[in-house]
Amino acid sequence: MTRIDFWFDPISPYAWLAFDALPQALQGCSYHVVYRPVLFAGLLSHWGQKGPAEIEPKRAWTYRDVAWRAHRQGLRLDLPAQHPFNPLALLRLTLACVPPGQSPSRHVVETVFRHVWEGGADANDEARLAGLRQGLNPVREPSDPTVKRDLRVNTDEATRLGIFGVPTMVLDGRAFWGADALDALSACLRGDSWFEGPAWEEAARPRGGVVRG
Numbered sequence: 176m177t178r179i180d181f182w183f184d185p186i187s188p189y190a191w192l193a194f195d196a197l198p199q200a201l202q203g204c205s206y207h208v209v210y211r212p213v214l215f216a217g218l219l220s221h222w223g224q225k226g227p228a229e230i231e232p233k234r235a236w237t238y239r240d241v242a243w244r245a246h247r248q249g250l251r252l253d254l255p256a257q258h259p260f261n262p263l264a265l266l267r268l269t270l271a272c273v274p275p276g277q278s279p280s281r282h283v284v285e286t287v288f289r290h291v292w293e294g295g296a297d298a299n300d301e302a303r304l305a306g307l308r309q310g311l312n313p314v315r316e317p318s319d320p321t322v323k324r325d326l327r328v329n330t331d332e333a334t335r336l337g338i339f340g341v342p343t344m345v346l347d348g349r350a351f352w353g354a355d356a357l358d359a360l361s362a363c364l365r366g367d368s369w370f371e372g373p374a375w376e377e378a379a380r381p382r383g384g385v386v387r388g
Contacts, residue, residue, distance in 0.1 A: 182213050
């Protein structure tokens with residue numbers, strides 16, 4: 176059974192779209208998914224990028240785009256009352272649901288995504304977070320140093336692998352970024368020869384170009 180690492184931060188609506196669509200995209204394949212919570216802001220900082228919601232025209236397009244994609248996908252997606260927001264509490268709660276060094280289940284990840292993307296409420300509302308915690312019944316305290324360490328390890332590993340955004344799906348060392356990369360991920364998993372020949376590496380070969388000062 177082939178392993179797929181699904182790197183995500185619940186702050187990303189594209190991660191919610193990809194999470195929902197993944198089973199259908201890979202239907203009939205033999206695989207298992209390892210869910211890897213990661214701090215998206217940490218990736219942005221490492222690569223010197225701004226998030227989509229930090230650039231006003233891009234924010235407006237992003238919200239329209241995810242609303243359209245969710246409509247087409249038949250997925251409920253309500254923008255939370257505050258976005259972007261600090262996802263640390265949710266990331267730590269997600270990791271606190273499993274012992275140190277392990278990855279959360281699909282049920283846990285889905286519950287956290289629904290907490291953010293259904294209903295349009297504040298994802299960090301204290302009462303809602305308390306209810307979410309009670310429902311998930313974590314095996315560790317979210318404030319435990321081992322939980323913080325696991326999130327830091329995930330984020331550091333993601334940057335080491337060259338991951339710059341979420342969601343990113345990694346299959347056999349190949350990284351597929353974004354909800355719209357599921358078709359390529361599916362083709363790779365199903366053995367499309369394009370991924371085994373020189374085309375994959377050749378497409379990413381650096382070309383000489385202008386570097387902005």
